[in-house]
Amino acid sequence: MDPNTPQWTNGPVLSGRGLVKRYGAQYALAGIDIDIQAGDAVAIVGPSGSGKTSLLHVLAGILRTDEGQIFLAGQRIDHLGEKKRSELRRTEFGFVFQSGMLVAELSAEENVALPSLLAGLGRKEAIEAGRGWLSRLGLAGKERRRPGELSGGEAQRVAIARALTHRPKVIFADEPTGALDTRTGRDTMDALLGAANETGAAVIVVTHDRELAESMPKTVAIRDGLIATRLAA
Amino acid sequence: MNSLQIALRVLRVDRRTRTSAILTAIGVAVATGLVLLLATLPFATQHREQRALWQGDNYYSRNSDGPVKLLFSSSKDYFDGKQITRVDVALTGGATAASIQLPPGVPQLPGPGETIVSPALGRLLQANSAAQLGDRFGKPVGALGEDGLRFPEQLVAVIGHTPDAMPETSSEVSGFPKGEARPDSLLMLLSWVGIIVLLVPSLVLVASSARLTAARRERRLAAIRLAGATPGQVTNMVAAETTLSAGIGAVLGLLISPALHGLASFVPWAGGTWLAADFALPVGLTVFIAVAIPVLVVLAGVLGLRRVLKNPLFATGGHTKKPLRWWRLLALPAAGLFFLVAVTTAKETGGIGMVMAGLFLLVGSAAVVGPWVTSAVGGTFVRIWRRPSALLAGRRLRDDPKGAYRASAGIVLAVFAGSMALTLLPTFESMAGGGRSFQDSVLYVDTDPQHAGKVADQANAALQQYGQHEKAVAVGQVYLVQGEGRERTGHQALVMTCADAVKLTRFGLTAAQCEGGPGIYSDSSLDLASYKIAGHYDEPGMAPVSGTRVETVRYPDADLSGSLVIDPAAVPAGVTPWRVTVVAPTTAANREIVRTALAAPAAGEEIGSRDQYLFNQQTELGDLRRVTVIGLIAAGILAGCSAAVATAGSVMDRRRTFGALMAAGTPVRVLSRALRMEAALPALVATIGAGIVGVLVGVGLFSMVDQGGIVLSPWILAPVVLGVGVALLGASVCTPALKRVQAEPLADE
Numbered sequence: 001m002d003p004n005t006p007q008w009t010n011g012p013v014l015s016g017r018g019l020v021k022r023y024g025a026q027y028a029l030a031g032i033d034i035d036i037q038a039g040d041a042v043a044i045v046g047p048s049g050s051g052k053t054s055l056l057h058v059l060a061g062i063l064r065t066d067e068g069q070i071f072l073a074g075q076r077i078d079h080l081g082e083k084k085r086s087e088l089r090r091t092e093f094g095f096v097f098q099s100g101m102l103v104a105e106l107s108a109e110e111n112v113a114l115p116s117l118l119a120g121l122g123r124k125e126a127i128e129a130g131r132g133w134l135s136r137l138g139l140a141g142k143e144r145r146r147p148g149e150l151s152g153g154e155a156q157r158v159a160i161a162r163a164l165t166h167r168p169k170v171i172f173a174d175e176p177t178g179a180l181d182t183r184t185g186r187d188t189m190d191a192l193l194g195a196a197n198e199t200g201a202a203v204i205v206v207t208h209d210r211e212l213a214e215s216m217p218k219t220v221a222i223r224d225g226l227i228a229t230r231l232a233a
Numbered sequence: 234m235n236s237l238q239i240a241l242r243v244l245r246v247d248r249r250t251r252t253s254a255i256l257t258a259i260g261v262a263v264a265t266g267l268v269l270l271l272a273t274l275p276f277a278t279q280h281r282e283q284r285a286l287w288q289g290d291n292y293y294s295r296n297s298d299g300p301v302k303l304l305f306s307s308s309k310d311y312f313d314g315k316q317i318t319r320v321d322v323a324l325t326g327g328a329t330a331a332s333i334q335l336p337p338g339v340p341q342l343p344g345p346g347e348t349i350v351s352p353a354l355g356r357l358l359q360a361n362s363a364a365q366l367g368d369r370f371g372k373p374v375g376a377l378g379e380d381g382l383r384f385p386e387q388l389v390a391v392i393g394h395t396p397d398a399m400p401e402t403s404s405e406v407s408g409f410p411k412g413e414a415r416p417d418s419l420l421m422l423l424s425w426v427g428i429i430v431l432l433v434p435s436l437v438l439v440a441s442s443a444r445l446t447a448a449r450r451e452r453r454l455a456a457i458r459l460a461g462a463t464p465g466q467v468t469n470m471v472a473a474e475t476t477l478s479a480g481i482g483a484v485l486g487l488l489i490s491p492a493l494h495g496l497a498s499f500v501p502w503a504g505g506t507w508l509a510a511d512f513a514l515p516v517g518l519t520v521f522i523a524v525a526i527p528v529l530v531v532l533a534g535v536l537g538l539r540r541v542l543k544n545p546l547f548a549t550g551g552h553t554k555k556p557l558r559w560w561r562l563l564a565l566p567a568a569g570l571f572f573l574v575a576v577t578t579a580k581e582t583g584g585i586g587m588v589m590a591g592l593f594l595l596v597g598s599a600a601v602v603g604p605w606v607t608s609a610v611g612g613t614f615v616r617i618w619r620r621p622s623a624l625l626a627g628r629r630l631r632d633d634p635k636g637a638y639r640a641s642a643g644i645v646l647a648v649f650a651g652s653m654a655l656t657l658l659p660t661f662e663s664m665a666g667g668g669r670s671f672q673d674s675v676l677y678v679d680t681d682p683q684h685a686g687k688v689a690d691q692a693n694a695a696l697q698q699y700g701q702h703e704k705a706v707a708v709g710q711v712y713l714v715q716g717e718g719r720e721r722t723g724h725q726a727l728v729m730t731c732a733d734a735v736k737l738t739r740f741g742l743t744a745a746q747c748e749g750g751p752g753i754y755s756d757s758s759l760d761l762a763s764y765k766i767a768g769h770y771d772e773p774g775m776a777p778v779s780g781t782r783v784e785t786v787r788y789p790d791a792d793l794s795g796s797l798v799i800d801p802a803a804v805p806a807g808v809t810p811w812r813v814t815v816v817a818p819t820t821a822a823n824r825e826i827v828r829t830a831l832a833a834p835a836a837g838e839e840i841g842s843r844d845q846y847l848f849n850q851q852t853e854l855g856d857l858r859r860v861t862v863i864g865l866i867a868a869g870i871l872a873g874c875s876a877a878v879a880t881a882g883s884v885m886d887r888r889r890t891f892g893a894l895m896a897a898g899t900p901v902r903v904l905s906r907a908l909r910m911e912a913a914l915p916a917l918v919a920t921i922g923a924g925i926v927g928v929l930v931g932v933g934l935f936s937m938v939d940q941g942g943i944v945l946s947p948w949i950l951a952p953v954v955l956g957v958g959v960a961l962l963g964a965s966v967c968t969p970a971l972k973r974v975q976a977e978p979l980a981d982e
Contacts, residue, residue, distance in 0.1 A: 062896045083900070090898025101893030105628035117621040118899055163897075 013038040013073055013202050014059060014170050020067035021054050021225075028054035030225035031068070036170065041193055041203040043213040046222035052206045053174060055222060059204065060093055060172045061085035073169065090118055094163030094201065096192065098175040102147040102158055108134060109143040112161045119166060133161035137191050153184035160192045164199060171196055173205040177212055185212065240474040243453070249885060250450070250474075253442070256878060257475070257530065258482035260442030263874070264435035265486025265526050267867065269514065270493045271431055272522060274424035277497075277511040278416035285383035286414045287336035288318050290404060299407035302328035304396055306403035308837040312357060312366055312825055314848050316504055317388040319369075321403060321837055323396045336409045338381020341374075343393030349375040351382055351389040364699045365825040369832040384505030400837030401684075417503065423857075425589050427864050430650040433596050434643035434871040436529070441639055441878040443475065443530050444537070450474075454538065468535055475534040479527035487523050500863065502856050557605045557634060564601035565926070568594035576933040588937070595930060599645050599923065606922065607641070607915040608634035614914065622903050626910035629883075634915075640879035640963065641916040643872030644956045648920040650868055651952030652927025653934070654861045656943060660935055662854055663944040667792045668846040670727060672739050676827055676842050677816040678835040682709065685813035688834040692815060695830035703827055705817040706733055709810025712767045713753065713797055714774045723770060726753070726797035728810055734798045737816055739843075741789045742798065751802035752782040756794055759783045766799070768809040775805040865952075869959055876963025880912060884970035895975045905968045912964030913957055920956035927952070 012035035021029040028051045036042055036059075044052045057063040059070060061077060070078040077088060089095070094115075102111045112130030117123070131143050137157045147155050156176060163171050173192065177185030189205075189212060196203045205216065213219050221229040243250050290307045302325055310317040322342065324330065330342045343349050348371040350358065355376055358367050370390045379385055454467050494512035514522075572591030579588050611630025618624040630637045671677055680688050685707040692705040706729065714723035727738070731747035734740060734754065742754055753759065761783055765774025781803040788794060815834075819827045819842075831840050884891060891904055932943055 057896075060896070086895070086898045086900050088898070089896070090900075093898070095893070095897045097893050097896075101890060103625065103628075103890055103894065104887075105632040106624070110624060110628070114621060114894075114899075115897065117624070118903060123619055 011074060012036055012071075013040075014204075015071040016055075016059055016068060017071075018068035019055070019058055019065050019070070021051070021058055021063060022066050027051075027225045029058060029065075029068075032222075032225070032227055034059070034220065034227065036202045036204060038169070038202055039197070039200050040218060041196065041216050042205070042218045042220060043216035044204060044206045044220050044222060045208070045210070045213045048208075050222045051225040052222045054225075056172050056174055056204060056206045060095070060170075061089055090115060091166060092169045094166070094168035094171040096156070096159045096163050096171065096173040096176045098178040102155060102162070104147050107144045107146055108139060108150065108158045111147070111158055112165050115162060115166045129165055130161065133165050133195075134158065137161050137195065151184075152180050153188055156180060156184075156188045157191055160188070160195060164195050164201070167199050168201055170202045170204065173203065175207055176205060177207070177209060182211070185209070186215075189215065237473040237477075239470050240477055243474065244477070253885075254474070254478035257439070257442040257478040258485065260439045260874075260878065261479045261482025261526055261530060262485035262489060263871070264439045265483050265523060266489045266493050267435050267871070268432060268522050268526065269486065269490045269519065270497060270512070271424070271428045272518060273494065273497075273512040273514050274427065275416065275421055276514060277507060278421055278424065279414065280511040280513070281383050281507065282414035282416045284338065284380055285318075285387075286412070287339065287381070287409045288320055288383070288389060291415075300328075301325050301405040302333055302408055303406050304394075304399045304403045305406050306400045306837045308400075309839045310369060310390075310832065311828065311840070311842075311845050312361075312388070314845065315388055316849075317354065317390060318383075319837070320389070320391045321394055321400055322391060323394040323399045323403075325396055325405070333408050334411075336381055338378035339391065339409075340376070340378065343371065343374060343391055345393050345395045345398065346371045347374045347393045348372065349377055349391040351377045351387055353386045354388040354390055357388065361825070364829055366829065368829050379508060383503075384507060386505050402837055422585060423860055425585070426592065426650075427860075429589065429593050429596055430646060431864065431868055431871070433600075433646050434868050434875065437639065437643040437646075438871050438875045438878065439479075439526065439530055440533060441875045441882065443479075443533055444636075444639070444879075444882055451538075468538060471534045471538055472531050475531045476527065479530040482530075483523045483527045486526070487519075500859065502860070504852060557608050559605070561601050561605040564598040565595075568598040569926070569929070572930065572933060576937055579937055588934070592930065595926065596646060596649070599649070599919075600642065602922075603638040603642060603645060603915070603919050604634040606918055607638040610914050610918050611637070614910075621899075622906040622910055625904070625907035626914060629907075629911050630915060636879075636883070637911055638915055638919070640876045640883070640912050641919050641960055643868070643875035644916055644960050644963075645919045645923045647865065647868035647872040647959070648952040648956035649923040649927040649930075651865050651955070652924040652949060653931040654865065655949050655952060656928045656931025656945070657935055658854075658857060658861060659946045659948070660931075660941075660943045661857065664939070664941070665850045665854060666790075666847070668843040669841070670738050670740065670793055670796055671816055671843060672737060672818070673843040673847070674819050674821075674824065675737050675816050676819055676824070676831055676840055677814045678831055678838050678840045679812060679814050680835075680838065682809055682813050685709075685815060688815045688831075691834035692817060692831050695833065696817070696827065699826050699830060701823055701826060701830070703818050703823070705815050705831065706737070708733075708737075708814045708816055709801075709804075710812045710814070711799065711804060711808055711810050712770050712774075713759075713764050713799070714767050714770065715763055715765075721770070723767075724755070724795050724797050726766075726799045728799050728801050728804055731798070731800060737818060738798065739790060740786055740793060740796075740798060742786055746784050746786060749782055749784075750780060751778060751800040752784045753777065753800075753803060754784045754786050754798040756786055756788045758785050766804055766808050769811045775808055778803050778805055869955065872956075873959045873963045876912060876916075876960055877966045880908060880964045880967050881970050883908065883911070884967055884974060888974045891971060892974050895971070901968065901971050901975060904971050908967035908971075909961055909964045912960045916960035917957050920953045920960075923956070924949070924953045 014036040016032055016034045019029045019032040032055060044055060046052045054063065058065050065078050069076055072088065072092060109127055109130045112133055113126035116126035116129055134140065134143055137160060139154060139157055142150065142154065150158065176192065177188055180188060193203060207213055220227055244254055288307060290305065304323040304325060306321040308319045310319045333342055335342065339349065341349065350373050355373060358373060370392050377389055382389060457467060495509050497512060498507040498509045568591065571594050575587035575591040579585060607630050611627045611634065614623050614627025615631055618627055669677065678688065689705045689707045696703055696705065709728035711726050711728055712723045713726050714721055716722060731742060731752065731754065735742045735744055735747065740754065746754065753761065761777060761781065766777055767774035817827050817831060828840050894904065895901065928949060935943055
């Protein structure tokens, strides 16, 4: 067995080893090692172009690494094909993007039910599960509303519900509060971290927001594609 | 920085805007080229007929336009299935060739015994013996130019005579006609139908191209508005951007137009192709089309800005769309009613303008009804979905039915046109057949009882001269009638010996049936005592010669039913046939020689045969099939391109959502399936509707020309199946488009 392979018994739920990502001659990631433990909440911070979004996308399997390895619960995943990686993202990961990135035509409950439906759950069960999550995130009564009929904070909470509904191991959040005011952003993050805590999911948040980063238990600062500092609260 | 500079800068830096601009330019180029071609069709038919104005006798004035200088006769002749237009001319006493103004393409007036032929006929004359062809005309002394021919390969002979050698049917005229020709009415009708059913898909293609990155542009313009741009400045920017691409497209359309016209000139109609110059449009109309199409695109672009102009913030955020009203459904029955009234009225007035307007309204009503149907289909799927793709497709159809219908609009019209054509064509084909009672290979020429003997004698003398054993015989036509006045009923009967009838007709008589003396041969038993024989239908009849028997014959063809054969010995003296036909049997080897032998005594009357009659029918049907197939292929390609462009636009508009869904693990195939369903579901419902309406319109149009029933073949379903297939094919571009989205960084917007 590769001595670098983390053991899942008590090890990190998600690990990256020597991650390199290049865009032409430009290095977005220049050899990053990172471990995320189950239930961790980690903020990845750094200036624009530092590579934090690339790191998130590489860890989530949205982008392929040029070098390095990624392990999910001890299993190597970076070499998987697009189909398998899509399946992993659908079943093991949850995503919260800036502005929600909800499907504009679907209602809130349908947006939340979508990952379960894609996983093969029946219509009734998926919608009921979606309603349950919306209710837990304070959106009871707004299940039938479209994203355009919700406030920014409400739309982000729908996105959080969608990310959690299939009980993922890791939730990736890319600037989840970027389009929200400070108070709504704080409420949204509380909702995200609280819900993740309930399910035991690790949360990785990419953010520019210094205040948000400081409120997270762990912070990783990225600069020029390398980890500059690791801070634990 | 002015509006044009901003537009150019956006085009330079933004790849997707550039792609959209290129596709818009291509869409405008295709639409401009096609509209320029369609618009030329009525002119092309007019040009063709104008060149041939002098060949027919319809345009010669027989009134006192001036002193009579010319005797003129026009008739049809045939060689090897090809039609020859024969023009016989003679100067009247005192008139000189110099006093006759010749039509374009006719180099000189042939003198007696001379002939001027078209180049194609000249080649045939050189390749065949005089007995087969040359003896029908005089000595060739010149060639007709292309500007005197209906089409380049037309066979025409202008034959000079002395006045006394002219056919008796010739007219006294003051000269060749100079008026305006009336073009082929069927082609004119098809041209207008083509314009109506292809113009709309062309415009749909342009609209789809222009809407390709509408959502992205709306966001960009909203940002510019928020940055302080006035509505006028934003409008100018869009106008500049769309004028640039649409203008380039229109110029490209103008440039490809001659190539399209060149291609169209190879499509045969009524026995010949076209001159490229036939497709010339008046400059004013060309400029109008080349300007109108880009102006429509610019207007569509500017009108699409309403939301940004009204409220830039509104455009950047979400909103609730108003549901479509049920009254949209009324557009179809209203247009249908108008069409029905127009068809009914046209039967009395003969005008097709209102019918075409009705057709245009029906085509237009699809744009009103289609989005409602799309919304209804979406609503149904929103209620019954079981799979995520059905939910995504249903919601999209419900949320933006106008946008979703845009992908199917061209297909709906192509299916409508296809169903209409496939209703009419099999019906026309079922009407083919019929013709005279003579066998297919028999040549016949109609004459009157006074000249019949002379025509037959001269033809037989010529046949003998050419060494042929065939004999021409004169066959009279009389009536076997019952009752008098308004109560009269009767059958047409050919007066010929039973032996000749066995040899020359297709009644199916056998030599055995000829035994037993003079008889009347019929497909039904007749009570001869109640019948009389009359030369004309209205003349008093006379009883058949005593002892005449009735022989019942089983006719092989249903179209012969009711026609009879009467032995000359059974016709009482004093009955003069109203018409006499001189008929001569032929073989494949000597048909043209026999025709040549009949030509001189026929004196300008057309020498026909059932073979030729059926051949002409098939030529007409072939023409119809060809233009239908070309029209439907053009409509199908336009519709498929529109569907593909609309689907690509739909992906581009929602790329951030799709990108996020794929990032979250949604397989491309699920989104592809949803997009294909988006395209196929409304297309299926709308094409079934369009198919039904197409059949009904076909029935309506057919009722204008014939009261018989229509023939529906299983092929009637083909347009609907092909329509859905084209919709799916067009929508299949969604997979590469989605893969493109997947390959791009998520935050790149």
